[in-house]
Amino acid sequence: MxxxxxxxxxxxxxxxxxxxxxxxxxxxxxxxxxxxxxxxxxxxxxxxxxxxxxxxxxxxxxxxxxxxxxxxxxxxxxxxxxxxxxxxxxxxxxxxxxxxxxxxxxxxxxxxxxxxxxxxxxxTFLGGAHQMARRLIDEGRIGTIKSGSAHFMNHGMEDWHPNPSPYYQVGAGPVLDMGPYYISALVNLLGPVKRVVALASKFFEQREVTAAGPNQGTVVKVGTPTTSQALLEFASGAQIHFSVSYDNWGHGHSNPIELHGTKASLMVPDPNFFGGQLQIIDADGSHISNVEETTFGRQNWTWPSGNVVGNYRGxxxxxxxxxxDKGRQPRASGLFARHVLEILLGIIRSADEGRFVDITSTVQRPPLLxxxxxxxxxxxxxxxxxxx
Ligand SMILES: NC(=O)c1ccc[n+]([C@@H]2O[C@H](COP(=O)([O-])OP(=O)(O)OC[C@H]3O[C@@H](n4cnc5c(N)ncnc54)[C@H](O)[C@@H]3O)[C@@H](O)[C@H]2O)c1
Missing domain, CATH: 3.40.50.720 (NAD(P)-binding Rossmann-like Domain)
Incomplete structure (x- = not known):
């Protein structure tokens, strides 16, 4: 450049x-x-x-x-x-x-x-970890991916975000707020989605803001589902269980994304960040890939908790x-984001209407970075x- x-x-x-x-x-x-x-x-x-x-x-x-x-x-x-x-x-x-x-x-x-x-x-799917996962899949290391799961579960953001209200309204909720990370990561790895089916619920009608700032002590009325569970059928035939929640006190899903193929299982790290550890489990046992050596996968961002992640937003x-500059399409393109949005809106509509929703758009996976x-x-x- x-x-x-x-x-x-x-x-x-x-x-x-x-x-x-x-x-x-x-x-x-x-x-x-x-x-x-x-x-x-x-x-x-x-x-x-x-x-x-x-x-x-x-x-x-x-x-x-x-x-x-x-x-x-x-x-x-x-x-x-x-x-x-x-x-x-x-x-x-x-x-x-x-x-x-x-x-x-x-x-x-x-x-x-x-x-x-x-x-x-x-x-984040352009980060070292997700690009390495993509390369392993493209090289045939996992075989044909048939099933998998993706989980995002926490108790919302009113204890740390100074302005949490928009996250609990129509247009956000965990599907539209956190879903883009998981669905973008999955579409980059597996290609386009064909149809979705989902259920949704809301544990609490209101939330009290405890984060420091001008909204501390105020109460937010929850205007959108805060827990959703979906099944996604990809054009490739892969079937993935996707679960998101702002209602859960904790969980035991140590791998945010798991993909199971005919040759191996692939554990993919948190798609909210760019680094993390990749694990492949096959007939010979467990193998860890070194994401730290990649340009945009090295862990560079330390949270106050001491947890370190790879952060290269931008x-x-x-x-x-x-x-x-080069007259090509960007990787995180409008077409890619539009397909992801149709999947997310499809998940919301499926739960509303109690039926499978077909995804009408399709998209090619962006080229490897x-x-x-x-x-x-x-x-x-x-x-x-x-x-x-
Ligand atoms: N907070 C996070 O950790 C986080 C992480 C990743 C992505 N995001 C995304 O980033 C975006 C912003 O999130 P945030 O947490 O910073 O929100 P925020 O509420 O803290 O800040 C949003 C800012 O946008 C301004 N704004 C709103 N409408 C505007 C308009 N029409 N014209 C000009 N300014 C306007 C607001 O005044 C506010 O200062 C959201 O899309 C969110 O999903 C947030």
Missing amino acids: SKQWNVGVIGCGHIFDAYARLAKIFAPIKLVACADIDMAAAQRRGAEYGLDALSMEALLARPDIDAVINLTNPASHAAVTGAILAAGKHAYSEKPLALSLEDANALLAQADKAGLLIGFAPD LGLVDLLDAA AEADAAPFKAANAPLAFAG
């Missing part, structure tokens, strides 16, 4: 901090400005990271900004991504890309018409800008460790 791209950010909330800090890892991008509907939030983040704090209109009018990251709440994703494209800039948005397929299709059409690229989180944007492609994305002086 030859040039460095100037990037603006719209949405200066909780996850902004991770994007702003991790941007220093990537050679091809430079964050220059930020905006938020709440000007005070933009000013706070601008001062913290040495960025120009602007109104959204002023940021989008800046001719020196090539691409904009959309870190607003899901309900604003489609409108803000549309405004970024209308301003003639490439757009990269947090998940989900929109809350309806109509809005998703409109964004894809708008980007096509303008000759711009759109891309969407999660980009890698999808860097790949998108490389794609713009080979080490030779990934390595130039990393700045020579990239920070190696972060305190989360």
Whole structure:
């Protein structure tokens, strides 16, 4: 990649901090400005990271900004991504890309018409661990994958997120909030999904915010199911059990994703992050793959709990800008995210309507991000460790 791209950010909330800090890892991008509907939030983040704090209109009018990251709440994703494209800039948005397929299709059409690229989180499937899993599958190490499971289970975010309410409303819930990580990881590994069936429930009608901040002590009314269990049938024939919940006090599923093939079983690490350990179990026993040696799989982010993960959020944007440079499609593309969104909405609809839902779109798995492609994305002086 030859040039460095100037990037603006719209949405200066909780996850902004991770994007702003991790941007220093990537050679091809430079964050220059930020905006938020709440000007005070933009000013706070601008001062913290040495960025120009602007109104959204002023940021989008800046001719020196090539691409904009959309870190607003899901309900604003489609409108803000549309405004970024209308301003003639490439757009990269947090998940989900929109809350309806109509809005998703409109964004894809708008980007096509303008000759711009759109891309969407999660980009965690581009991390060293998930790319290594993909390579092992493509090399035939696991055989034909017939079944598997994916689990995300916790007790929600009102004890740590200062603004948890949007996560409990229509357009979020665990399916649309955490589901994108798991479904994107699975589609990258197994290809498109053909149909889904699901059940959903809600353990609690309201949640009390205990996280420090202005909302502490307030009560959030829960407007969406908080536990869902789905079965996904992939076009490949693989059948996967997918379970997500914000209602569970704990669980014993030590592998977030398990895939069972005719030659081996593959244990895939947490798709919320880029690193972790891969385990293959076959007739000869258990084998561990060394993800630490990959460019974007090394564990670099230590949580206050002491838990260390690989965090390279923004890698999808860097790949998108490389794609713009080279005239190719990005890996975390709009088409990919649209298929993932249709699966997620299908899971919600299946539970609502009590029936199987066919997934009408299909998508090709993105090309592997080979080490030779990934390595130039990393700045020579990239920070190696972060305190989360
Ligand atoms: N918090 C996390 O750990 C996390 C992790 C990964 C992804 N995400 C995703 O990132 C996005 C943001 O999450 P968050 O936790 O930072 O939310 P947040 O509520 O902390 O911040 C969102 C910010 O967007 C601003 N905003 C909302 N609508 C806007 C609009 N129309 N124009 C301009 N600004 C607007 C809000 O004022 C707020 O400052 C969500 O899509 C979420 O799913 C969050």
